[in-house]
Every structure is written in C-alpha cells, then in structure tokens.
Amino acid sequence: MRRIVRWAGIVVALLLLVLLSAPFWIDANDFRPMLETDLSKALGREVKLGDLKLAVFSGAVTANDLSVADDPIFNRTPFVRAKSLKLGIELWPLIFSHKLNVTGLTIDQPEITLMQSPSGDWNFSKLGSGSAAKTEPAEPRPAKRSLDLSVKLVKITGGRFSLGRLGGHLRPFVLDQVDFELRDFSYTSIFPFSLSARVAGGGEIKLDGKAGPIDPSDVALTPAQASLKVAQLDTAGSGVTEASPGLAGLISFDGNGESKGNVVEVTGKLKIEKLKLAKAGTPASRVVELDFAIQHDLRRQSGLVRRGDIHIGKAVASLTGSYSRHGDATVLKMNLSGPGMPIPELAGMLPAMGMVLPAGSSLEGGTANVRFDLEGPTDRLVTNGSMAFNNTRLSGFDLGKKMATIEKLAGIQGGPNTEIQTLSANLRMAPDGMSAENIKLVVPAIGEMGGGGTISPANALDFKMSVAVHGGGMMTVVSDKPIPFLVEGTCSEPVFRPDMRAVAQQEINKYKGEAGKAAGSLLKGLFSGKKD
Template identity: 35%
Template sequence: MKKSVKIVLAAAIALPVVVAAAIPFFVNANTFRPKIESRLSTALSRKVTLGNLSLSLTKGRLEADDLTIAEDPKFGQTPFFTAKLLHIGVQMKPLIFHHELLIRSFEVDAPQIHLIRAEDGTWNFSTLSHGTDRLDTTRPTSLPDLPVDRIIIKDGNATIETLPSQKNPQVYDHLNVTVEHFSLAQPFPFRVSASLPGDGKVDVSGTVGPINPQDAASTAFDTQVKIQHLDPVTAGYVDPAAGVSTIAGLDAHFVSDGTNVTSNGKVHAEHLIILKGGKAAPLPLDLSYQIVHSLKSNSGQVSDLVFQTGAIAIHIKGNYQLTANVPVLDLKLLAQSVPLNDLQALMPAVGVKLPNNATLKGGTLSADFTIKGSPTDNVIVGSYEIKNTTLVGYDIGSKIAGIAALGGIKTGDTAVIDVSRANVRITKSGSESTKIYSVLPALGVSTGSGTVSPSGQLNFHLISKVTNAKGLNKVGINLLTKMNSTSDAAKPSNASGIPITITGTAEEPVITADVNGLMKGNAATIKKKLSKLFGKKE
C-alpha cells in the first residue's frame, strides 16, 4: 500500500475522533443553562438554578455541578431540593448542529430533599407545578408539560418534618427513585426504595399522575408499599412517650383519586407493645386493616382493623382526625368469646399482667371498649367478662393474709374462675375498675372496685362472700354462717362477707382479708357463737 493511501486512511479514521473531541471546545454548554433553568422553573413553578454546565459527548449528556429547587416561601427559605451533580441526557445531533435542546432524561446524584407538612395538613410540595400566583381553584389550570423518558435519583436523603416542629423528623437514607415516561399531564410508572432508621427498608411501586395542577399533593396514584423491619419509634412515626413499640413488616395497597386515599393491607408485628406500661408480646401478631382517608378534612374512617394471633380476632372500628399532625381517635374495640389460650400472647402488649409464673388455661374473654383521644392522652372506657377459665401456677388461698383465723383456705396452685367481670376506665393517670363481680368456687363470690396507678400499684377493695367457698374448712364456714344469721342489733354492716384488700402489683399482689376487723365489729355475738359452735359455756 502506498504511503499516501495510508495517510488518507489514517486521516479518515482520526478525523471523526478529533472532531468529536473538539466539539466540547466549540459548544459552550453554559449557553443552555438559562433555557434549562427557565423550562424547569416554569414546569415546577419554583425557581430552579444550575451550576456550571459541561458537555460529555461520550455519555450523550450535559452535566451540572449543582442543582437547587427553591422552597415554597410559606415553608421557609431552606431549599426544597439540592444536589451536587445533575446529569441531563439530551439528543446530541440537534444540540450540536442546531443548538436545539431535546431532553431525554435526568439523573441526580445524592440529592437532599426537604419535605414539610403544615399543621393544616398541606405539604410544601403541594404548590409544585402551579405556583402561588395561580391558586384560583374556580377555573381549570393547564400545566407546562415537561415530558422526559426517564428520571433517576441515586442515593438520596429525604427528611420529613412537621409544623409546628417536632423533635424527631422522619429520615429516609439511600433513597433511590426511578420514573419512566415522566409527564406532568399523563400517568407514569415509578419505583422508590429507601432505608429507614433501625435497619428498616421501604419499597414503593406503582403509577402516579396526571399531576394535579392546583395541589400536587392531591395527585391520583395507585401504589403497592412494602416495608421490612420497621421500628416506628426509631423511624419517627410514633412518639416514644406513647409507650407503643414493635418491629413490623407491612404489605399494603394505596389508591388515591385525589380526594380520598383508600388503603388496605397487613402488618406483621413482633415484640409488640400497644399500651404504655405493657410488655412485649411473646408471639408475633398479624394486623389487617381497611382505612379511607379524606385529604380535604385530613381525617379517616377505620372500617375494620383486626388483631390476629393464633385463633383469635379482635376488631377495632371508628374514626380519626389529624389535628396539628397528631391523630385524635374515636374507636370501638370489640372482642366476643375470644379464646384465652390464644389471647395470652397479646395480653402483655396491652398491659394486662398476671401474678408471676401464673397462666390462664381455657375459657373466653368478651370485651367492649371505646378509645377516645390522642395516642399519648386517651380515655379507654368499657367492660370485660372472663368465663370458665383456670388460673394455674398461683396458690390464691395461701396468699390471703389473715384468713388463718377461719382455718385457712385451701386452693392449691390451681383456681377455677367461673366468671369475672368489671367496668373499666383507663387514662394516663391509671385505671379504675368498678362493679367487679368474680365467682371462684374455692373462694366464693367477690364484689367491689379498685384502681391501678400508672406505675402499676394496685389498690382494690372487695367483699368476699365465702360462706359457700369450697376452699374454706367446715369450721370457718360454720362460723361465718352463724355470724351472718345473727339478729343482734350490733350486727356489723359487713357481716355478709369478708373485706379483702389487694395492694402490691399484678405480678406480686398482696392480698389481705380483714377477719380481725370483722370479729371486733361484733365481739359479743362472735363469742356467743364460738361457745355454741365448740360446745363451751360462756
């Protein structure tokens, strides 16, 4: 091959490479910056600013050193969205030869996103795509559409705060977003994944749009949400003062028409504590729910919320209202003949405690409660009834101090409970039980009332009618029968039963029978009956 031919071939090969390498020197990428800023600012109705632009011919994109999207002035001056690097995919031929900007994609590296929810329920992103000068809802608003094939956010960080400010905002790290065929005027598919504090992970996928031109937060969507290893306290969803905690997983479906959000799903909860002062449930609990939330009134209806563990199901229905970002509840809890064997896994979570090493076997629980107030300051009022159960592992008879005067009560470490019911009122100041009625064959019938302090201290006062108690020996029964049948004028008002006080805690109760007081109340009569009972002269 002649030398001249080789030179021509080398030039033919090298020339395109040289031209391609030289293009960035002849095309000043920064000349496109005002146009890109203007188009984004118009589409988002927020001032958008870019840093220095450079052209990467091999990657087919423009690259901006910085990106800033301004905040809605009503929410402050801190930028809504910032990023150190923005990649803008463009069609290269129109850009180079005609200086025509045709955007194909946006890719953002490690952005910082600041989301704020106001006390009235509005979000700082609500005014995206319409601007504060176009809030007239009496007429339709058109959008300056900005169709893009793909939008990608990599390794972002989103912080969600509320006004008035709270101590623990919600933080989502390693935020990754993929949007396909983005359009302000048409629905588009998306996928979001992020990490939560405490090793939690969230994954959201579905479709959203078209963007509501009057309130972006009211845009219609249809999404599937999956959360793994959620710690709601660590994640900032639940105030630690509420006493509620768990490690949970969620699989839920959310659909919004822009006015109402309908949600149904299942929660799998482990180490669950529902009420302050409770202990973690030893077994997992599944919760299924159906909720309809009104975006306009910032309130919702719980059509059914079901706690399930083993063979039990406890239903909660009612309403809630979000006021100052705090839910105000008006709920109804209903349990009908729930097997106690399965319920015991849930009892510690709601603060129901038994004496140490004691368990309930067999029987059922029925309950009817209303729950009103906030999660940290509510009032729970209602009643419960336990039937046909057995308390195992606790010798009630041996624990009743003072009963030895009547020969003692023999129950062993198993006590049958025919029925036990009461009316209950629970507040953050403790609980109060009234109209207590219990039938234990070994002890007879007990009635009365009592309280439990926030620290768990018991203060119960009962009258126990033990004249037919199977656990009381014959001498004691005969003595009480004679005393209760007396017609003496000095007969004490409590002669129909033994006063019993219960103090201490549910795990370590202190039970005291006031037999001495009963005797002192009618000493002469008791002396006469004792003499007759034992065949002695007075």
C-alpha cells in the same frame, strides 16, 4: 468496492473527529441560563445549576450542583439541594443545530425537604403551577439555541428525604438511600414510578405504582395507584411514635392504595413484632397482625378504619372507628370487640400493656370476651369497656392459701392452681392507671367474690372486695354474710388483708338492726298491752 469502503471509512473518521472535538467547540455552559430559566418556569421555583460539562460518549450534560427554591410560605432554604445533575441529551441536534433536547434527568444524592402545613398543604403542592422567582438576566449567548425539554426518565439516586410538619415540634421522618424512578412523564397523562429507601432509625420501604394526570391545583392531590411494602419499621427509632412514647414495635406492611382527589383508600396487612403499648410495658412475645381497610382524607388529615381484623395467634378481634390529626397529636375514637378469644393467646400481650400476673403464675385455657371504647390522643388514650374471662385456670397461684391469712377465712382450702369459673368487670384504662368496677369472680373452690379497685401505673393494687363463701366443711359456720377484705401489694405479689373498717361497719349495722328490733318489740308490747 474499495472506493466505497474508503469513503465510508473517511465518513466514520470525520464523525469520530467531530464527536471527539465537540467538547472543545461546544461550551455546555452556553445552555445554563436557558436551562435554569426553563426549569424555573416548569417548576414554578427558582432553579440554580453549577458548572456544566458535556460528556460526548455518554450523551449527557452534567452540572456539579443543583438547588431548587422552596415555597416561601414553608421555608427560605432550598427545597432540593443536590451534588450533581445529569441531563440525558440527543447528541446530533446539539452538534449540528446547537439544540438541547433533554431526554432524561438523574439527580445524585439530593437532600429533599417535604413539609406539610396544619391545613394539609405540602411544600410541593404548587410545583409547576406558578411563576418562578425573578432572576438576574444572564449575559447574552448565541441566539439560535433553544431548549426542547422532552424528559422520558427522571431518576434520583442516593437521596435523603425529610418529612416534617410546619410548626411541629417532632423530629422529621427521614428516608435515606432513596432511589426513585419516573418514566414517560407528562402533566396530562398517566406515568409509572418506583421508590426504594431505608428508614433512618430502622426499616425499609418499597413503593411501585402509577400516577397522573397531574392535578394543576395541588400536586399532592394527583390521582395515583400504588403498592407499598414496608419491612421492619422501628416506630420508636424512626420517630413515628415520638408523640406517644409508650408505643413501640417493628412494623411490616404489604398493601395497596388508590387516591382520587382528597380521598385515599388503603387496604393491606400489617404485622407488628415486639409491640409495646405502655411506658411501663415490655415488648410482647406474641406477633400481632391486622387486616385492614382505611379511607383517609388528605386535606383534613383524618380517616376512617372501615375494617380492622386483629389476629393474635388464634384470637381474633375487630377494631373500627376514626382518627384525626391535631397538631403533633393523633386523636382516636374507636371500638374494639373480641368475642370468644383464647385466653392463653392474649396472655402474651399483658407485658406490652405494662400488666403482670402473680409471680410464677400463668393463664391456661378458657375464653375471653372484651368490648372497649378507645378515645383521645394516643399519648393520653382513655379506654372504657367490659371484660369477661370464662373457665380458665391461674396455674401456679394458690388463691385459697393467700386468702386464708384472713382470720375469718382461715378454713379455706387451697391448691397449687386457682380454677376460675367466671371473672368479669367494667374497666377504665388511662395513663394514670386502671380502675375496675362491678367485679364478679367465681372460684368454685372458694365462692363468689365482688368489689372494685384500682391498679396504679406501677402495678400497685388497691381493691376493696368481699367473698360469699360456698358452704361445706369448716366454712359452713364462719358466716352467713359476705366477708369483706382488701387486696394490696402489687400484681406480682398481691397481699390479702381483712377490711377492718368494713367489718366494723357490718357490726354497727348488725347492732343497729338488733337494737331496732328490740325497740320495736318493746314499743309493740307497751302499746298493745291491756289495762287492768
């Protein structure tokens, strides 16, 4: 028994001695030309490694530098540049047969540039499908050494990914502190992956899923299924809405996607806080939520919003349509429909659109119906449609008192609030302002008003209106015809003035009518009179 223990101890000691001495009689750099060549062939790109070192106890070979060439169509600088590369290896084949079996790759702090061309191709689309650039032949090494690249785990730690467009003028979308893991990789099978990162400018991203088999014609078209979680993505700070300076907000997203070839199906729930929709706007106080289903074409860089249910508190609207990418711009062609929406819920969105109510006022009660068509680039979006408010109150605003400054309307009775039975109009909203036509406003305490006008981006008012005053009290003797007036000033401080030109035109028309009647009577008398 003692002899067995003694021999076992000797064997263990010899093995330890072999392990401890391995770095002295195995030069890891002997494998560098082979690694560079085989990795270059596998990726179809030139791969360069720095000095290699063997770490016996961790079973790894490390390189102090790594660079992978980019597709020359996109860039002449490296596609990947990293401070170090760690290769997990099988130790015994290395020691006893000088065979390097790689079981894992860990890339530390890489900088990876992802670029997309106007045609939809990515600079990683052809990875693994072509031959690497030719390299200078290295000095011959011992002949009986080979590489068996059997990678079970690929990891990226502390990476920085930069996503941009070839020929684009916008800053790239940057992910920092990227941790990526891919297991059981094979070109011909399905493999799981995960990614977590911080967004430069604000936000966090977490992605989990599975992909494969690799599409040999375009890596970007590889089938995949994934779940995506985004937290507090700052659209302005990250540059997502750089092409549309008026848009901003904090986006959180929880959804799933599945890609098959060119087509990606995405469903999920989007939450937007502090939403801003116009340059002159301020962040909305209400949170906007969107339940949606999108079909996106990777090659055409366009898609369809099949379902888009917008929730603003208890107000619900539907957004559907299409979008497409043209250069740096995203072009929309969509329809928005919202029946029976509580008006107070929508009032919190007015600041986001750069719209304000009269100073000290607020909307209370009532419902709104809207139907709009949205078309054009997001930075020059034109919205046309109709809007109707029913049975609401503009609290804190005395419309009667404001209108009573007009002489012909001096008898209008005011009140602390303005009750609105109906307000409807056809609207056009664009970067150059808003126009309203076919306005119909029914205020029971005053009467029925109509007209049209514009609101500038600075909220300056220019409206030509008329009012048919309801009979009763002093106003019964004012006029039996609509009284014209102007609305000027600003949205926060509207000013009501008599429309003297319209009044004068009314008088001219009146006298023309009276003169015509008189002339007609005279002619009738002349031609109908009897001869003596």
